[in-house]
Amino acid sequence: MHGIISQLVYVATFGVLAMQASAPQPPPLSPAVRAYVSVDAPVTALTHARVIDGTGAAPREDQTLVMRDGRIVTMGNFATTPLPEGAHVIDLTGKSVIPGLVMVHEHLYYPSGPGVYGQLGESFSRLYLSGGVTTMRTGGNVNGFMDLNMMRLIEAGQKPGPAIDATAPYLNGPNSFIQMRTLKGPEDARRQVQYWTDEGATSLKTYMQITRGELAAAINEAHRRGIKVTGHLCSVTYAEAAGLGIDNLEHGFFAATDFVSDKKRDQCPGQGVGQKTIAALDENGAPFKALVKTLIDKRVALTSTLTVFETFTPGRAKPPGLEVLTPQLREQFEQNYERTSQNKDSIYTTLFPKAMTLERAFARAGGLLIAGTDPTGGGGVIPGFANQRQVELLVDAGFTPLEAISIATLNGATYLRRDKTVGSLAIGKQADLIVINGNPAATIADIRKVETVFKQGVGYDPAKLIDSVKGKAGIW
Ligand SMILES: [Zn+2]
Numbered sequence: 001m002h003g004i005i006s007q008l009v010y011v012a013t014f015g016v017l018a019m020q021a022s023a024p025q026p027p028p029l030s031p032a033v034r035a036y037v038s039v040d041a042p043v044t045a046l047t048h049a050r051v052i053d054g055t056g057a058a059p060r061e062d063q064t065l066v067m068r069d070g071r072i073v074t075m076g077n078f079a080t081t082p083l084p085e086g087a088h089v090i091d092l093t094g095k096s097v098i099p100g101l102v103m104v105h106e107h108l109y110y111p112s113g114p115g116v117y118g119q120l121g122e123s124f125s126r127l128y129l130s131g132g133v134t135t136m137r138t139g140g141n142v143n144g145f146m147d148l149n150m151m152r153l154i155e156a157g158q159k160p161g162p163a164i165d166a167t168a169p170y171l172n173g174p175n176s177f178i179q180m181r182t183l184k185g186p187e188d189a190r191r192q193v194q195y196w197t198d199e200g201a202t203s204l205k206t207y208m209q210i211t212r213g214e215l216a217a218a219i220n221e222a223h224r225r226g227i228k229v230t231g232h233l234c235s236v237t238y239a240e241a242a243g244l245g246i247d248n249l250e251h252g253f254f255a256a257t258d259f260v261s262d263k264k265r266d267q268c269p270g271q272g273v274g275q276k277t278i279a280a281l282d283e284n285g286a287p288f289k290a291l292v293k294t295l296i297d298k299r300v301a302l303t304s305t306l307t308v309f310e311t312f313t314p315g316r317a318k319p320p321g322l323e324v325l326t327p328q329l330r331e332q333f334e335q336n337y338e339r340t341s342q343n344k345d346s347i348y349t350t351l352f353p354k355a356m357t358l359e360r361a362f363a364r365a366g367g368l369l370i371a372g373t374d375p376t377g378g379g380g381v382i383p384g385f386a387n388q389r390q391v392e393l394l395v396d397a398g399f400t401p402l403e404a405i406s407i408a409t410l411n412g413a414t415y416l417r418r419d420k421t422v423g424s425l426a427i428g429k430q431a432d433l434i435v436i437n438g439n440p441a442a443t444i445a446d447i448r449k450v451e452t453v454f455k456q457g458v459g460y461d462p463a464k465l466i467d468s469v470k471g472k473a474g475i476w
Contacts, residue, residue, distance in 0.1 A: 024421075024430075026070035026456035027157030036126070036160050036468070038452060039459025041088035043068045047078055049092035052441055054099035054409040054424035056402050059441045065097060067431035070456035075427055096439055096446070098405055100134025100162075100432035100455060101387050102412030102423050104230075105250055105305045105372020108150060109142050111379050112329060112474055115178055119143045121150045122476040123469040124375070124383045125161030127324065130465035131384025132447075134432035134455045135413065135422050137165035139230065139250060139303070139372055140205040142179040144169060148200045160465065162455070165203050165416055168196030171218050173209030173235065183210065186217035193221040202227060206246075208234035208255075211266040216244045228415075230303070233257070234268035239291055242298040248415065249295070250303045251374070252359040253278050254351070258291055272347070279351040283361050292365050301368040301415045304359050304407070306352075306393040307386045308374040313348040314341050320448070321385025324466060326474035333379040340378075356397035363399070363407070370415050371408045382473070384466070388447045391440075401444040431457035 029037065044067045051063040064081040066074035074081060083089060106128060112118035121143060128136060141147045151164035170180050171189055183189050193204060204222050206215055206229060215236055222229045223245065230248035233241055237258040238249055249255070259277035260269050281288050295302065310316050318337060322330050340346070363369040371394065373386035387408070394404035413423025421430045433454045438446030452459040 024155075026458065027155065029157040029458065030159075033157055033160045036460050036464045037458055038461040038464075039088070039090070039454070043084050043087040044457065044459070045083050045087040045089045046092050046097060046435070047083070047089055050096040050439060050441075051075065051425060052096055052098045052402065052405060053426065054406055056406045058402075059096070059439075065425070065433075067454065067457040070431055070458075072425060072427055072429050072431050075425065092435060094437075095451070096436045096441070097425065097433045098436060098440065098447075099409040099424050100422065100434055100453065101132045101391075101408050102135040102410075102416065102418070103133055103372045103387050103390070103408060104137040104165075104248075104370050104412050104415060105139035105303050105374045106133070106136040106383065107138055107140060107375050108147055110329075110375050110474065111377070115176075117142050117179060117376070118474060119146050120473060120476060121146045122159075123324070123473040125150055125154060125159060125164075126465045126469055127321075127382065127384035127473065128162050128387065129160055129384070129453055129455070129460055130450070130462040131387045132434040132450050132453050132462075133162045133384065133387050134453065135163045135165070135416070135418060137203050137372075137416060138167045139374065140207070140232070141167045141169050142177070145199070151200070151202075160460065163422075166201055167203040167205045168192070168201035170205055170207045171210060171214065172207035173211060173214065175207070175209050180207070183214050186213040189214040189218040190221045193218050193225070193227075197222070197225050197227055204229045205250075206231035206233065208232060208268050208271070210235060212236055212240055212244065215241060215246070219245045234271055234274060235266050237263070238300075239294050242294050242300045245298070246300060248301040248303060248370070250372075251305050251309075252302060252355050252362075253281075254309060254355050256291070259287060275347055275351055278358070279347055279354050281354065281358065283354075283357050288358065288361070292362050292367065295362070296365060296367045299368075301370050302359065302362050304369055304371050304390070304394065304397075305374040306356065306359075306397065307381050307390045308377045309348065309352055309355065310389075310393065311337075311377050311380040312340060312346070313352040314343050314346050315349075319380045319382065319386065320389060321382030322380065324382060324470050324473040325379075326471060329379060329474040336378040337380065356393075360398045368411060368415060369407050370411045384462075388450075391447050392444050395444045401441050404444060405440065435459075
């Protein structure tokens with residue numbers, strides 16, 4: 001009996017030590033980063049906080065949470081948790097803390113002109129952090145080295161922003177994007193994976209015109225290197241991709257062509273053709289249930305990006321954050337918004353709510369649902385603001401606020417294999433957390449009331465980050 005107990009204690013202690021050893025040390029911060037810092041003390045204690053830990057557990061009231069050297073070192077009831085001597089104490093009465101968001105379909109670019117996506121790594125990384133995103137994967141890259149360089153500069157404390165899982169430039173077949181390369185076959189796909197992962201890419205994004213052969217080669221080479229592959233597919237069905245070993249599929253079921261009856265192999269029948277079949281899909285029918293089972297059996301995660309599709313849907317509220325755009329880009333989006341709201345026969349009127357239902361069904365069946373925003377489409381998906389909106393939309397889709405927060409935090413970290421260090425609030429984990437002036441467990445819209453974003457124990461002021469790019473997002 002004793003032996004077993006001490007063994008358990010040993011394992012538990014060793015677990016915490018191992019976790020601490022593997023968490024990266026916070027880097028020294030450059031003046032360019034310090035300009036946005038509002039809290040930086042060797043030891044910071046948050047008191048009287050409502051803790052929502054990201055696991056889906058019920059909120060705990062009146063908690064003390066202590067951060068030291070970039071990590072959470074103490075969490076417990078205020079009444080029974082002593083404050084360390086010399087701690088910088090912040091009283092959070094009436095406020096909540098949730099884990100920093102971990103979102104997986106982010107971009108450092110934005111639609112800025114006809115067929116052109118502007119490289120906005122500088123402004124977007126600040127906006128993501130301002131919205132509470134402390135870790136993100138870029139889900140596709142048209143910037144070449146910008147994603148990789150931003151990842152390194154942020155990690156080194158040279159620029160403000162979330163930790164980045166940087167994706168290589170898209171792997172795609174013949175396409176009409178002037179910023180995208182065209183693969184020449186499976187061996188070429190393998191070479192691209194080798195080149196970009198050698199350069200430091202930690203994730204791969206496959207796209208709408210890739211062939212099964214190219215996708216198989218890319219997955220094989222990526223997995224050989226311990227790297228995951230996602231896809232916004234069309235030419236390859238979800239079931240085919242799952243069979244080839246893909247790790248993740250983007251945009252919920254919006255991009256599935258599995259139900260197009262006359263689909264030709266390796267050919268994209270058009271996104272709209274696939275979407276008609278999704279809008280008409282029966283979520284209780286055998287075909288959908290079989291696809292969900294295939295994805296779950298093959299451990300394929302699904303990314304919800306409701307924010308970008310909301311901008312295509314008539315009758316929805318104007319998205320938040322438009323004021324950070326340059327005046328031209330703002331006007332461009334306002335015109336798109338008007339056009340969308342007048343479109344009486346948009347497929348999105350039925351497709352958008354259906355897609356929500358299908359994503360919920362996937363998660364309820366046991367699938368790993370993760371979240372992102374995808375700042376593309378016709379514009380209006382503004383980093384940071386959109387990440388909060390995405391969590392609200394998950395609640396619209398039928399998840400509880402606590403489930404939605406888990407999807408946007410711990411689920412993302414689990415997919416990225418970073419859940420030992422981030423994604424939930426626990427002793428030994430990195431101090432990545434958001435202070436919210438409200439209670440998002442009761443009212444999810446409170447997630448917009450971010451007061452401070454802590455990343456590795458350093459508090460950032462969201463207002464300063466947003467002010468620094470106001471009216472400029474679109475230029476840099
Ligand atoms: Zn995207």
